[in-house]
Amino acid sequence: MYVIICMHCFCPQNYPLYIRSVPSQSELKFHYTVHTSLDVVEEKISTVGKAMAEQRELYLGLLYPTEDYKVYGYVTNSKVKFVIVVDSSNTSLRDNEIRSMFRKLHNSFTDVMCNPFYNPGDPIQSKAFDSMVSAMMVQSS
Amino acid sequence: MADDVLFEFLHMEMVSHVYKEQASREDIDKERVTCVSTLEGMGFRVGQGLIERFTKDCPTFKDDLDIMKFLCKDFWTGIFRKQVDNLRTNHQGTYVLQDNKFTLLTQVSSGKQHLEEAPKYLAYSCGLIRGALSNLGLESVVTAEVSLMPSCEYLL
Numbered sequence: 001m002y003v004i005i006c007m008h009c010f011c012p013q014n015y016p017l018y019i020r021s022v023p024s025q026s027e028l029k030f031h032y033t034v035h036t037s038l039d040v041v042e043e044k045i046s047t048v049g050k051a052m053a054e055q056r057e058l059y060l061g062l063l064y065p066t067e068d069y070k071v072y073g074y075v076t077n078s079k080v081k082f083v084i085v086v087d088s089s090n091t092s093l094r095d096n097e098i099r100s101m102f103r104k105l106h107n108s109f110t111d112v113m114c115n116p117f118y119n120p121g122d123p124i125q126s127k128a129f130d131s132m133v134s135a136m137m138v139q140s141s
Numbered sequence: 142m143a144d145d146v147l148f149e150f151l152h153m154e155m156v157s158h159v160y161k162e163q164a165s166r167e168d169i170d171k172e173r174v175t176c177v178s179t180l181e182g183m184g185f186r187v188g189q190g191l192i193e194r195f196t197k198d199c200p201t202f203k204d205d206l207d208i209m210k211f212l213c214k215d216f217w218t219g220i221f222r223k224q225v226d227n228l229r230t231n232h233q234g235t236y237v238l239q240d241n242k243f244t245l246l247t248q249v250s251s252g253k254q255h256l257e258e259a260p261k262y263l264a265y266s267c268g269l270i271r272g273a274l275s276n277l278g279l280e281s282v283v284t285a286e287v288s289l290m291p292s293c294e295y296l297l
Contacts, residue, residue, distance in 0.1 A: 012278065077196035078276045110197055114190040120276070 006030045007133055009109065011121060012079035014038060018124040020133050034083050037071045041081055044073075074102040080109065101136060108132045145222060149244065156180065156261050177264045184268020185275070192273040195219055208277055209236050216273060238270075238295040246293060259287040270295060 006021030008031075021027050074082045082105050084098070112118055112126045159176050195216055213225035217240075227239035246262060263285040274281045274297070287293045 076193075077199060078193055079278055106197060110193045113193040116186070120189055 006034070006085045007105075007137070008034045008083045009105070009124065010038065010081040010083070013121075014081075017080075017122075018129070018133075020130075020137070030085055033071065033085060037073060037083055038081065041073045041075065041083075045075060045079075072098050072102075074106070076106060076109075082106070082109075104132060104136065145244075152262070152265060155183070155265070160261070177260065180261070180264035181268035181271070184265040184270075185272035186268075188269040188272025188274075189276045191220070191269070192216070192276045196277075205234075205279065206230070208274070208279065209238075212270070212273065213238060220269070236297045238297070240293055240295075243293045246287070256287060259293070260285065263287065263293060267295065270297065 006019070006027075008016055008020075009018035011017045019031070021030055070086050072084045072086065076082075082102060084101065086098075108126075108129045109124075112124055112129050113120065115126065118124075118126070159179050163176050196211075199211070199215075209228060209230070213228050217223065217225050221240075221244040223240075223242070223244070225238045226241045227237075229237045229239075246259065267283040267285050271281055271283045274283075281297050284296045285293055286296065
């Protein structure tokens with residue numbers, strides 16, 4: 001079983017719209033990790049160019065000496081980025097599961113966007129979004 | 142089904158409501174401009190949300206032209222149930238979208254009658270396009286022209 005440690009959502013100007021982590025871990029370290037992974041995301045976006053029009057990008061890497069964990073990224077067409085950090089201490093993750101997680105995230109984000117009381121660029125405060133993320137984090141731990 | 146017509150009615154009411162609001166306050170001078178910007182603002186926000194929904198399943202766009210094509214086909218079809226009839230560009234950032242039978246104008250007239258009222262009804266859709274483009278990362282200025290009802294042109 002794997003454990004999702006934290007989940008971030010960044011807007012096109014690269015400031016965080018939504019941050020959620022499992023509280024018992026050292027949060028600052030994960031915030032730092034996620035921010036550095038943004039650089040990699042940017043790099044990937046800029047090199048798509050004439051290559052395939054692949055919407056999802058899976059970023060595998062950032063192995064630290066003490067703990068093993070993987071950072072996954074996903075970019076929507078409106079340049080909103082989602083980053084998930086997973087602790088894969090036991091078995092390896094299946095691609096499909098990560099993809100489905102991102103799918104759910106994207107769907108919930110779309111719903112938040114369509115809410116007329118939400119201004120784009122504000123931190124996300126929707127309860128539905130929160131509960132969806134909690135359900136995902138609980139389910140996988 | 143009555144689905145298509147529902148939005149047309151809502152839109153007509155929206156336009157007349159905004160104008161009535163404005164008329165009941167002071168300044169006849171500013172009336173026109175503020176009404177149009179209110180309607181355009183509404184369209185902007187809706188465009189942003191709509192584009193999020195429509196692009197959920199599409200692959201990433203390669204360049205501006207791709208975005209414009211998507212706008213003309215899928216986006217327009219999703220909202221007005223038809224595609225944009227003509228797309229022209231000067232390859233330097235200006236695009237002209239022409240729709241020969243614009244849904245929101247067909248009921249108004251089919252000739253030169255009521256030409257001066259037309260801009261009110263186009264403000265919302267200008268905002269829609271602008272909102273959609275801004276969420277895709279393109280800053281733009283959208284203006285609309287009507288020469289012969291019910292056809293209209295959008296200049297970006």
